Amino acid sequence: MAAETRRAREKAMHRREILEAAKRVFAKKGFAAATIDEIAQEAEFSKGAMYGYFEGKEDLFFTLIQEKSDDIEGRFMEVAESSRDPETKIGNLVEMYLSFFEEDRDFFQIIAFEHPRLGVKTHSRLAENMKERYIRNLGLIEKVMQEGVSAGALKEIEPRLLATGLVGIIHAFTAQWILIDGKKPLTERKPVILELFLDGAGVAAVT
Amino acid sequence: MAAETRRAREKAMHRREILEAAKRVFAKKGFAAATIDEIAQEAEFSKGAMYGYFEGKEDLFFTLIQEKSDDIEGRFMEVAESSRDPETKIGNLVEMYLSFFEEDRDFFQIIAFEHPRLGVKTHSRLAENMKERYIRNLGLIEKVMQEGVSAGALKEIEPRLLATGLVGIIHAFTAQWILIDGKKPLTERKPVILELFLDGAGVAAVT
DNA sequence: TCAATAAATGAACGTTCGGTCAAATATAGG
DNA sequence: CCTATATTTGACCGAACGTTCATTTATTGA
Numbered sequence: 001m002a003a004e005t006r007r008a009r010e011k012a013m014h015r016r017e018i019l020e021a022a023k024r025v026f027a028k029k030g031f032a033a034a035t036i037d038e039i040a041q042e043a044e045f046s047k048g049a050m051y052g053y054f055e056g057k058e059d060l061f062f063t064l065i066q067e068k069s070d071d072i073e074g075r076f077m078e079v080a081e082s083s084r085d086p087e088t089k090i091g092n093l094v095e096m097y098l099s100f101f102e103e104d105r106d107f108f109q110i111i112a113f114e115h116p117r118l119g120v121k122t123h124s125r126l127a128e129n130m131k132e133r134y135i136r137n138l139g140l141i142e143k144v145m146q147e148g149v150s151a152g153a154l155k156e157i158e159p160r161l162l163a164t165g166l167v168g169i170i171h172a173f174t175a176q177w178i179l180i181d182g183k184k185p186l187t188e189r190k191p192v193i194l195e196l197f198l199d200g201a202g203v204a205a206v207t
Numbered sequence: 208m209a210a211e212t213r214r215a216r217e218k219a220m221h222r223r224e225i226l227e228a229a230k231r232v233f234a235k236k237g238f239a240a241a242t243i244d245e246i247a248q249e250a251e252f253s254k255g256a257m258y259g260y261f262e263g264k265e266d267l268f269f270t271l272i273q274e275k276s277d278d279i280e281g282r283f284m285e286v287a288e289s290s291r292d293p294e295t296k297i298g299n300l301v302e303m304y305l306s307f308f309e310e311d312r313d314f315f316q317i318i319a320f321e322h323p324r325l326g327v328k329t330h331s332r333l334a335e336n337m338k339e340r341y342i343r344n345l346g347l348i349e350k351v352m353q354e355g356v357s358a359g360a361l362k363e364i365e366p367r368l369l370a371t372g373l374v375g376i377i378h379a380f381t382a383q384w385i386l387i388d389g390k391k392p393l394t395e396r397k398p399v400i401l402e403l404f405l406d407g408a409g410v411a412a413v414t
Numbered sequence: 415t416c417a418a419t420a421a422a423t424g425a426a427c428g429t430t431c432g433g434t435c436a437a438a439t440a441t442a443g444g
Numbered sequence: 445c446c447t448a449t450a451t452t453t454g455a456c457c458g459a460a461c462g463t464t465c466a467t468t469t470a471t472t473g474a
């Protein structure tokens with residue numbers, strides 16, 4: 001029994017295939033409307049097989065969120081140490097999010113689907129965990145903003161509001177990209193987003 | 208048979224109560240997870256009674272969206288004719304959206320819930336209608352942006368991108384308000400939003 | 415080749431849901 | 445008060461769902 005038998009390798013691959021299938025279905029239907037049957041069909045397994053890999057629908061969903069969240073948090077940490085210059089760091093941050101969503105638009109759809117749920121009181125550990133993650137994530141961006149303010153690169157605005165504004169713009173551009181102009185790469189939007197966020201849309205008044 | 212018998216009056220009131228109850232439930236659960244039973248319970252009617260007022264779950268949902276969308280479009284038209292100065296008009300636009308969502312945060316939740324669905328191909332007339340409405344709505348804002356650009360008040364950026372950025376900021380602040388700091392009025396955010404959108408978050412470089 | 419084990423299947427189960435309907439209740443007009 | 449009509453009820457239906465499990469199929473090691 002080697003550390004990697006063919007069986008173990010295949011099992012791992014099947015697991016991943018199921019996860020990918022689940023992601024597509026969740027992205028298309030949302031958690032509530034997605035069905036195990038459809039996920040099984042998409043993954044080309046029988047319904048029963050799913051339960052040899054996951055405990056059920058919630059586990060499937062939770063595993064997806066968990067993996068991708070860890071991924072994005074890791075990338076964020078890299079960005080956080082990428083530069084001393086606030087503007088550059090913010091640029092890297094924007095680029096990171098854009099390419100992350102471009103690589104995996106299904107994941108963006110999923111969190112866009114479930115995000116509104118966060119504002120709702122619930123007793124689900126899943127929702128609680130997601131809300132925690134979201135707030136921590138916003139906190140990280142907030143810290144980057146705080147640095148920018150301290151360094152004199154950003155205006156003296158509450159960092160949370162700056163963070164909210166920036167992620168709002170990023171999400172809106174991503175949603176727009178998915179909805180309408182999904183052809184050219186999303187990352188092309190980086191310059192506009194930075195210009196909007198840093199300099200604004202208004203023409204500087206000559207006061 | 209007067210134009211307004213007591214029966215007709217009460218029927219209309221019951222209808223409204225059911226709609227309000229449905230709105231609360233849809234806002235809390237989303238369309239897919241909401242159940243007629245829960246709406247009936249929230250409205251203090253039996254399940255069967257619901258079908259004397261609406262054709263079913265979809266009709267209920269659709270009526271809600273329709274009414275509120277008409278409302279917001281009406282308000283938008285007022286804003287569109289409110290001023291000749293682009294900056295003032297944009298300010299009015301922001302204020303309109305903020306107070307609209309402040310008045311009815313359940314509606315914001317509902318559209319936030321269903322918005323991601325728009326990117327998904329579907330054969331539902333409901334979803335098609337919502338997507339149509341969303342694009343038309345964005346088009347209206349786009350026109351305001353176009354005016355701003357023409358008047359030299361906004362930078363030469365594609366109006367659609369400007370519109371996307373602004374609504375992104377507004378939605379993000381609204382979501383944040385619902386999620387965390389729901390105490391002070393949302394409309395207080397108007398100045399920050401305008402500052403962010405028009406002047407940006409960066410400190411003007413002294414080049 | 416053959417038993418032992420692991421994985422995959424799909425029928426079946428219990429539950430929940432949207433929607434229906436005969437019966438019960440409330441209202442209105444005479 | 446009584447009958448016709450409108451409204452409300454909750455039991456009920458069929459379909460769909462998440463989950464389970466006995467059975468079948470495939471793989472392993474000897």
